[in-house]
Amino acid sequence: MLLDVARGFVRDQAPIEAVRAQLETDTGFDATTWQAMVDMGWAGIALPDTVGGAGMGVGSAVPVFEALGGGLLGTPLLSTTLAGQLIWRAAGESAAEWIGRLCSGSVATVAYLDHGDWGAANLGVSLGADGKLSGSKSFVADAGVADCFVVVASEGGEPVLALVERSAIDDSALSENVLIDLTKRAANVDFTGVAPAQVFRGDAVASALRDTLLLGALLTAAETTGAASKCLNSITEYLKTRKQFGKLIGSYQALKHPTVDIYVGMENARSFVYHGATVVGDEPLDKDAEVACHMAKVAADAVMVYAGDRSVQFHGGFGFTWECDSTLFIRRAQWAQQMYGGAIHHRKRLASLLLDS
Amino acid sequence: MSDNKAALNAFREEVSAWMSENVPADPGFLLPLTFLEVGTEQQLDFLREWQHKLWSAGYLGMHWPSEYGGQGADPAYQYIVDKELGKHNAPIIFNTIGLNWVGPLLLDMGSDDEKAKYIKNILSGEEIWCQGFSEPDHGSDLGAVQTRAVRDGDDYVVNGSKIWTTLGNYADHMILLARTNTNTERKYDGLSFFLSPMKIDGVEAHPIRKVTGEYGFNQTFFTDARIPASCLMGEEGGGWMVAMKTLEYERGVTAGQASGHWGVTIQIDDMIEELSKLEHDGESLLSDPIVRDDLVGFIMEAKALSLTGRRSGIPALTSDYPMGLALSVKYRGTEYERRMKQYTASKQGAQSALYVGDADAVSGGFWQRAYFSNFGATIGGGTTQVQANIVAEHVLGLPK
Numbered sequence: 001m002l003l004d005v006a007r008g009f010v011r012d013q014a015p016i017e018a019v020r021a022q023l024e025t026d027t028g029f030d031a032t033t034w035q036a037m038v039d040m041g042w043a044g045i046a047l048p049d050t051v052g053g054a055g056m057g058v059g060s061a062v063p064v065f066e067a068l069g070g071g072l073l074g075t076p077l078l079s080t081t082l083a084g085q086l087i088w089r090a091a092g093e094s095a096a097e098w099i100g101r102l103c104s105g106s107v108a109t110v111a112y113l114d115h116g117d118w119g120a121a122n123l124g125v126s127l128g129a130d131g132k133l134s135g136s137k138s139f140v141a142d143a144g145v146a147d148c149f150v151v152v153a154s155e156g157g158e159p160v161l162a163l164v165e166r167s168a169i170d171d172s173a174l175s176e177n178v179l180i181d182l183t184k185r186a187a188n189v190d191f192t193g194v195a196p197a198q199v200f201r202g203d204a205v206a207s208a209l210r211d212t213l214l215l216g217a218l219l220t221a222a223e224t225t226g227a228a229s230k231c232l233n234s235i236t237e238y239l240k241t242r243k244q245f246g247k248l249i250g251s252y253q254a255l256k257h258p259t260v261d262i263y264v265g266m267e268n269a270r271s272f273v274y275h276g277a278t279v280v281g282d283e284p285l286d287k288d289a290e291v292a293c294h295m296a297k298v299a300a301d302a303v304m305v306y307a308g309d310r311s312v313q314f315h316g317g318f319g320f321t322w323e324c325d326s327t328l329f330i331r332r333a334q335w336a337q338q339m340y341g342g343a344i345h346h347r348k349r350l351a352s353l354l355l356d357s
Numbered sequence: 358m359s360d361n362k363a364a365l366n367a368f369r370e371e372v373s374a375w376m377s378e379n380v381p382a383d384p385g386f387l388l389p390l391t392f393l394e395v396g397t398e399q400q401l402d403f404l405r406e407w408q409h410k411l412w413s414a415g416y417l418g419m420h421w422p423s424e425y426g427g428q429g430a431d432p433a434y435q436y437i438v439d440k441e442l443g444k445h446n447a448p449i450i451f452n453t454i455g456l457n458w459v460g461p462l463l464l465d466m467g468s469d470d471e472k473a474k475y476i477k478n479i480l481s482g483e484e485i486w487c488q489g490f491s492e493p494d495h496g497s498d499l500g501a502v503q504t505r506a507v508r509d510g511d512d513y514v515v516n517g518s519k520i521w522t523t524l525g526n527y528a529d530h531m532i533l534l535a536r537t538n539t540n541t542e543r544k545y546d547g548l549s550f551f552l553s554p555m556k557i558d559g560v561e562a563h564p565i566r567k568v569t570g571e572y573g574f575n576q577t578f579f580t581d582a583r584i585p586a587s588c589l590m591g592e593e594g595g596g597w598m599v600a601m602k603t604l605e606y607e608r609g610v611t612a613g614q615a616s617g618h619w620g621v622t623i624q625i626d627d628m629i630e631e632l633s634k635l636e637h638d639g640e641s642l643l644s645d646p647i648v649r650d651d652l653v654g655f656i657m658e659a660k661a662l663s664l665t666g667r668r669s670g671i672p673a674l675t676s677d678y679p680m681g682l683a684l685s686v687k688y689r690g691t692e693y694e695r696r697m698k699q700y701t702a703s704k705q706g707a708q709s710a711l712y713v714g715d716a717d718a719v720s721g722g723f724w725q726r727a728y729f730s731n732f733g734a735t736i737g738g739g740t741t742q743v744q745a746n747i748v749a750e751h752v753l754g755l756p757k
Binding site (some may be wrong): 001003229232236239241247248250251253256257259260263264267268270271272274275294298299347348350351354355 | 618621629643646649650652653654656658660661664665667673677678681682685688689733742745746748749751752754755756757
């Protein structure tokens with residue numbers, strides 16, 4: 001089963017020492033790990049087999065990302081997966097060559113945010129009549145290693161996808177963000193004066209963008225759920241081994257009961273995430289799928305924030321140190337909860353979807 | 358597979374039609390919200406007759422063996438009946454301790470004689486059951502119970518007191534956890550489990566009034582009460598394991614219950630519907646952003662309970678904590694219900710403070726009554742705090 005395969009891979013590739021070793025590197029991941037994932041077909045897992053993907057449907061990416069989250073593994077799989085989804089949903093077969101590249105391990109990423117508001121239109125970068133872009137994008141995930149940028153731009157007010165090769169961008173146009181989560185990487189990118197290698201236009205772009213943002217929320221939620229489970233394990237391990245006042249500290253209800261709530265939150269998030277996996281498909285996401293993606297993100301963020309926070313607290317003085325793995329979890333929580341929209345973003349949209357007929 | 362689905366659909370239609378014809382109309386007096394609140398003879402007679410009617414039609418304990426009064430059918434059929442009972446707002450099926458705790462226990466661990474003697478009368482409503490576990494001094498710490506059963510010839514002589522005995526004043530039988538040996542090293546090893554008669558000399562049930570203002574449970578006093586030795590279920594000293602098995606059925610950890618319709622089911626849609634009729638600041642409550650966000654939270658909790666229920670049947674997705682969902686279901690579900698009932702009860706403006714009996718009470722004070730009543734679920738059958746300990750210790754492996 002894909003989940004077992006993915007977990008086995010992560011276990012082998014990313015013991016916590018390997019994760020820590022990557023924290024302060026340029027890319028944040030081991031190139032051989034990425035290549036192994038590409039070789040297993042993970043880069044194309046959600047794309048049709050007619051264009052080089054695994055043809056398993058985007059829902060199949062959920063267990064993979066849950067496993068990756070469980071290992072806090074870096075690698076640009078999320079960026080590449082979502083870039084592939086955006087291109088495919090906007091352009092279909094006409095983008096076959098680009099999709100094929102992605103499936104073979106060429107790193108791609110979506111350049112979407114203008115500033116930092118996931119709910120804004122984010123059409124601040126424009127494509128001019130001269131065929132060149134003007135403007136900058138912020139927080140472009142894995143910008144430092146991307147071979148291709150899928151820039152969400154405005155052409156006369158309409159959204160278009162401008163595919164930009166890395167070679168078309170000057171090194172000076174990239175400005176790496178200092179992220180709180182050192183297992184992730186992102187940069188601001190100035191696309192001014194850059195000519196895209198290809199532009200995808202048309203009605204499908206807006207729909208594809210909408211779906212990609214929702215899938216981004218779902219897959220991030222899957223990854224976060226895996227991380228929350230790992231965080232729970234680290235808490236319970238400590239509670240089962242640390243002694244104070246002559247007793248294992250896990251016997252004190254002030255620690256025991258919130259840990260149970262972390263467990264319950266994690267199981268709830270898992271239910272939402274796997275439900276999401278069953279209702280998303282190649283077609284534009286319907287209302288049920290949209291609701292599922294929003295709920296998955298809300299639930300996963302909530303448990304991760306709580307788990308990361310309690311992990312620091314429940315490890316006592318040690319929890320307050322860089323050496324304790326709690327720092328990895330609380331940082332992952334802070335990064336994850338904003339990615340593809342935070343609680344306000346998704347809950348506001350849920351209120352409308354669920355309560356306004 | 359599709360034959361089966363067609364059969365189930367046909368059955369659903371059959372049941373629905375039967376319910377439309379046979380579910381009794383509102384009797385004009387207050388009915389209990391759950392089996393925990395049967396407090397008057399009037400309620401008892403009405404519900405007993407209804408249960409008997411349902412069973413006679415073949416719709417109760419359908420998955421129990423036909424030789425004992427069931428239908429020997431797939432549990433899916435009973436599930437359909439329970440759903441239809443809810444849809445038709447049918448009165449509750451009240452003999453719950455018998456139907457959902459004792460019946461499954463006997464079918465699981467009882468002797469053939471015990472099954473033949475008791476099961477059918479549980480289903481028909483002919484015999485009512487209660488539970489004698491908790492005592493005034495030993496509730497959460499059930500293993501420490503002190504009610505004494507001493508062997509004397511062909512009888513056991515019982516002395517002591519049980520409390521929170523739901524249906525105790527109406528019951529024919531009690532599943533009784535009593536101490537037969539006060540000299541064991543471990544307290545649990547001195548306990549024995551009895552299928553005890555209730556309507557005998559020396560047994561008295563005194564009704565206790567609840568926070569809802571209603572009745573339904575009792576304190577039961579045993580004063581030199583003689584019960585036949587044949588009432589012993591299993592071995593002397595083996596009572597703790599039988600009691601723990603009973604709790605599995607009580608808490609919904611293990612399946613086999615005859616009917617899930619032991620209480621009025623409240624859905625998230627009921628909450629939304631009620632709130633949609635209310636106003637604040639002269640505007641619909643559902644237009645308030647705070648209420649909208651709160652509702653998103655409750656809707657998500659309801660959805661999580663439902664999705665998690667489904668996922669619990671998928672081994673590949675529960676392998677990390679195989680018993681986790683079953684052991685946490687009471688913890689998750691009863692607390693959600695407490696909060697959503699309290700929420701709805703308190704968004705009614707000044708009417709939030711009205712109770713059952715006032716003509717102006719919103720929905721007859723339903724939500725206030727439901728909220729108070731819900732503590733029976735968060736306290737009884739192992740309190741929420743005990744459930745948290747169970748999850749912590751048995752699912753997460755944390756130390757006692």
